[in-house]
Structures are given as structure tokens and as C-alpha cells.
Amino acid sequence: MIRILLVDDHALVRRGVRLILEQEPDLTVVGEAGDGAEAVEALRDLEVDLVVLDIAMPRMTGLQAAREITRRREPPRLMMLSMHDNEQYFFESLRVGASGYVLKSVADEDLVGAVRAAMRGEAFVYPGAMGSLARDYLDRLRRGESVPQTVLTEREDEVLKLIAEGRSSKDIARDLTISVKTVERHRANILAKLGMRDRTQLTRYAIRAGLIEP
Amino acid sequence: MIRILLVDDHALVRRGVRLILEQEPDLTVVGEAGDGAEAVEALRDLEVDLVVLDIAMPRMTGLQAAREITRRREPPRLMMLSMHDNEQYFFESLRVGASGYVLKSVADEDLVGAVRAAMRGEAFVYPGAMGSLARDYLDRLRRGESVPQTVLTEREDEVLKLIAEGRSSKDIARDLTISVKTVERHRANILAKLGMRDRTQLTRYAIRAGLIEP
DNA sequence: CGCAGAATGGGTGCTACCACCCATCTCCCC
DNA sequence: GGGGAGATGGGTGGTAGCACCCATTCTGCG
Structure with a gap:
């Protein structure tokens, strides 16, 4: 049974x-x-x-x-x-x-x-x-496109979640008590790792990944 | 029956x-x-x-x-x-x-x-x-907020879909053969109607509304 | 007819986003 | 002890997003 x-x-x-x-x-x-x-x-x-x-x-x-x-x-x-x-x-x-x-x-x-x-x-x-x-x-x-085992780090996940929620970099920086520059650094790294270009794509990704709700 | x-x-x-x-x-x-x-x-x-x-x-x-x-x-x-x-x-x-x-x-x-x-x-x-x-x-x-029978117009839906897909205004303008200004005008109207502030919120909205897939 | 709403487009200006460059510090692992 | 990865932060610059202002055209409706 x-x-x-x-x-x-x-x-x-x-x-x-x-x-x-x-x-x-x-x-x-x-x-x-x-x-x-x-x-x-x-x-x-x-x-x-x-x-x-x-x-x-x-x-x-x-x-x-x-x-x-x-x-x-x-x-x-x-x-x-x-x-x-x-x-x-x-x-x-x-x-x-x-x-x-x-x-x-x-x-x-x-x-x-x-x-x-x-x-x-x-x-x-x-x-x-x-x-x-x-x-x-x-x-x-076959295309050597490196299957996305390139997972994000914990911190990056955290930042991604906030970005995908529509929060601004300044806002996020205040939240995490780090500088705006670092938030932008993380964002750049996330974009690069996922091969994306802007926040809207990150939003969709975060939804797919179960980080946020639509 | x-x-x-x-x-x-x-x-x-x-x-x-x-x-x-x-x-x-x-x-x-x-x-x-x-x-x-x-x-x-x-x-x-x-x-x-x-x-x-x-x-x-x-x-x-x-x-x-x-x-x-x-x-x-x-x-x-x-x-x-x-x-x-x-x-x-x-x-x-x-x-x-x-x-x-x-x-x-x-x-x-x-x-x-x-x-x-x-x-x-x-x-x-x-x-x-x-x-x-x-x-x-x-x-x-009660709040006199004009209930959203203010559904988006067909054209606005169309533009919303493209925005939510992460396309840029320039890109969308080329696609619809209208000027960038008009795309921005539509975007502004959509944001106002839905009471939202930026593209990431539109993305989530479009997903909820079934306009696009996550 | 006149009016409202929709679609179109222009101008101006601020700011956030994003792409590059750079460096320091810490922690872990070989 | 040295090296790599991750987190932190700074600078510079282009451009897109977004908020205001404005106008014109067309269509449907009372």
C-alpha cells in the first residue's frame, strides 16, 4: 500500500x-x-x-x-x-x-x-x-551552454527576491544595510549568471524559481 | 439531467x-x-x-x-x-x-x-x-476610487504584454510601428490605471492576468 | 452637432538602472 | 601561506524608465 x-x-x-x-x-x-x-x-x-x-x-x-x-x-x-x-x-x-x-x-x-x-x-x-x-x-x-547548475549564492538569492518584488536599489540597500553600490554589484552578477538583461526578466525568473508569488 | x-x-x-x-x-x-x-x-x-x-x-x-x-x-x-x-x-x-x-x-x-x-x-x-x-x-x-471597470483597452493590453516580457520601449515601438513616445504614453496610462509604479509590478500583474507565462 | 475616450506624438527633466572600470576584506581549502 | 570565491564598496557614463507638461486625430454616441 x-x-x-x-x-x-x-x-x-x-x-x-x-x-x-x-x-x-x-x-x-x-x-x-x-x-x-x-x-x-x-x-x-x-x-x-x-x-x-x-x-x-x-x-x-x-x-x-x-x-x-x-x-x-x-x-x-x-x-x-x-x-x-x-x-x-x-x-x-x-x-x-x-x-x-x-x-x-x-x-x-x-x-x-x-x-x-x-x-x-x-x-x-x-x-x-x-x-x-x-x-x-x-x-x-551540445552547444556547451553550461547548463544552469550556476546557482546563485544565498546573498544573491536574497537580493534577487527584493529586486523581483519591485524594490529599488536604494530601498534594498537600506533594507540589507549595505551600500547601493553593492546592491548594484549583486544585481550585475545575477544578471550575468542568468544571462538576462533587466529587472523584468529577473521578476519572471524569481517567480519560476518560487522565490516570489506573481 | x-x-x-x-x-x-x-x-x-x-x-x-x-x-x-x-x-x-x-x-x-x-x-x-x-x-x-x-x-x-x-x-x-x-x-x-x-x-x-x-x-x-x-x-x-x-x-x-x-x-x-x-x-x-x-x-x-x-x-x-x-x-x-x-x-x-x-x-x-x-x-x-x-x-x-x-x-x-x-x-x-x-x-x-x-x-x-x-x-x-x-x-x-x-x-x-x-x-x-x-x-x-x-x-x-467607498473610497471613490473608481472601480476598475476601467479595464485596460485592447491596445494597452497589447503594450502591457510586451512590457511584461521585458521588451524595451524602443523595441516595442518598432514592433507596433508607433513612436517611442506613444509606447511611454501607454505605459504611463497602464501604470496609472493599475496603481503601479514600475515594470516589475506590471510583469507580475501580467502573469497573474494570464497575459504571459512566468 | 458636440463631446468623451482612445490612440497618436512631442518636450523637459530627474533618477534609477545597467555596463564597464577599480579595490579591499574575509573565509575556506589545498 | 597562497589562492579562489564571495561580499563589500567606489567611480564614470550612457540610456531607459517614469513623471509632468502639451497637442492632434478619429471614432462612437447621445
Whole structure:
């Protein structure tokens, strides 16, 4: 019997996924959570084999929750549920230790298949997604484009978050009690690392990365 | 027997909603569509009492499809399904003649209730949404803030989309074959209408509004 | 007809953003 | 002990973003 914790901010989606999963005799949903924080909370009281985690959620996002969860002693397996066929999310999911990455556009039998594959320990992407995602990945490798393992430093993440929230450099400098110049230095480094040109792109990136909410 | 057409781009969501609805003996889902165009297509061959329409979809959005559908001779009732507790969408939905507006964060019994209410002809919003949406609405009225029936014009939407994508004014001007000054004029108007200060906020807004992907 | 709103475009000026250059200090690791 | 990486800060300069001012044209509507 595979015990599952279901995490999605939309009750309707949660309910639907639950109905789909529970049509299988060997799958049981032992809990639900409406955001990342609730999920982490729920794991303290529940014995869970697999957490099905929506990526885009308010407060603590799925990716943040995933980082939290994998820090536990015997972490359950993680399966990320995503709206988007998006490389950024995909790689980020692998980075945080997810076993699977499934698009919400998959059919229900594929979801069940994905759950079983995740439990067998097969790291995988839903094939439909695999197409464009893996293609991209391989393309970049071939072009020597240095796949974005170039993660930002903690400080840079912090600054990025504030920039993406629309705060000005002066504002951020005051907040972090550093000089405007240093904020600009960080911003320049972030832009360079991510290969971007301005704040709006950083905003979108921060949203994708789960640093801020849209 | 209430015959329902289900329109959502995510098969998983579609499947879940279908399971929820079909637990009721008097509700039957007679068709599914993955986007607005498919929905319009499907309506040509099906007798349908109610269309449950997701708002954010690729190609033709739910709102566009709704406009299309209400142009028919005997249009079915419309119920909009939305991810976001967002005034913009809500008012727009009313404008296109939807009978209901339900957030995906509602519980399943509420969805069923919403379907029944829509069929009884009660124009309504799911109460939970009603709370913050109507509260906002009334608050603004009270403050004399001219409620955002001041939706953006088509041209402004177009410019907003490009700004939010990180394009520069010069770039946008070239694209639309208008002067940089006019782009800046539009930007200023958009910022004023939405009560925002800079491009990063516009980016987040555009993502919330479904104009662009993160 | 006249009026309102939308779209167009011009001018002026401040400031933030962003791209380059430079340096110092600390911490960690070989 | 030396070297690399990260955080800090400074200078200089171009340009885009944004806030004000202004006007013209066209369209739909009472």
C-alpha cells in the first residue's frame, strides 16, 4: 500500500487527483495540504511514502517545501506536479531531489503510472514532457551552454527576491544595510549568471524559481 | 439531467472535475475540450446545458471562448473556473455573460452547488471568492476610487504584454510601428490605471492576468 | 452637432538602472 | 601561506524608465 500526501493549493484539483489515485487499490491518500508549510507540518504526524507536490503555491512554494522535506531523516519520495512545460522548473525539481516531474496536462492513467515509477525509484519525467525538456537539455549541453547548475549564492538569492518584488536599489540597500553600490554589484552578477538583461526578466525568473508569488 | 461540457487545458484537472461532477446522479459530462477553440467546435455537435470553462488556456482563452459561445442562438449557461481571486477576471467574466465564477480553491461540494445555482439562473460568485472580491469592490467604491471597470483597452493590453516580457520601449515601438513616445504614453496610462509604479509590478500583474507565462 | 475616450506624438527633466572600470576584506581549502 | 570565491564598496557614463507638461486625430454616441 502506497501512502500519499497530496499538496496543492486548489481544493478542486486536490479532490480530482485524489479521486484518480484512489481508483487504484494499492494507492491511498493519507493526507492533503493546501500549501508547502501545511505539507511540512502534516509530515510530522503522518507516515507517508510519497508526496505529490504542486509547484506553484502561495506562501511556501512546492520547490521550497521540497527542499525542506528532503532535509528530513527519512524523506518520502517527491513527485512534482507542474502546470508548465518549463525547463527552469524541471531542473530545479531535479536539484531539490524530486523523483518525478509530471505536467497537469497528462491523462489520469499517466499520473498513476508516474506514481508507481516514482515508488520504484525510477527518476523520470512524464514522457510527453521529456520530449521538449530533455531535448532542450541535450541541446544546451551540445552547444556547451553550461547548463544552469550556476546557482546563485544565498546573498544573491536574497537580493534577487527584493529586486523581483519591485524594490529599488536604494530601498534594498537600506533594507540589507549595505551600500547601493553593492546592491548594484549583486544585481550585475545575477544578471550575468542568468544571462538576462533587466529587472523584468529577473521578476519572471524569481517567480519560476518560487522565490516570489506573481 | 444537466448536460455539461468541460473545458480545461489540463487533462488532470478535467478528469478530476469530471469525477466530482459525476458523483451527482443528475449531472452528466457529455464532452470535454482542451481549449476554447475545441469547446466552440464541440458545441456544434452537442446538446449542452452548461459549459464549465477554465479561464487560463492556451490559444483561445476561456474569456474569448465565452464571447464566442454567447453569440450563439441558444447559448448554454457559462460557469468560469479560475485559478485566481482576481478582480480583473471576475468583472470580465460578468461582462461576457457568465452565470458563475468559481475559484479552483473551492471544495468539491461547492463546485456542485455552483453548477446547480448556475442552472437555476442565479448569477453568482462562489462565496469564498465573493468575500475578498466584493470586499475590494465595495472598499474602492467607498473610497471613490473608481472601480476598475476601467479595464485596460485592447491596445494597452497589447503594450502591457510586451512590457511584461521585458521588451524595451524602443523595441516595442518598432514592433507596433508607433513612436517611442506613444509606447511611454501607454505605459504611463497602464501604470496609472493599475496603481503601479514600475515594470516589475506590471510583469507580475501580467502573469497573474494570464497575459504571459512566468 | 458636440463631446468623451482612445490612440497618436512631442518636450523637459530627474533618477534609477545597467555596463564597464577599480579595490579591499574575509573565509575556506589545498 | 597562497589562492579562489564571495561580499563589500567606489567611480564614470550612457540610456531607459517614469513623471509632468502639451497637442492632434478619429471614432462612437447621445
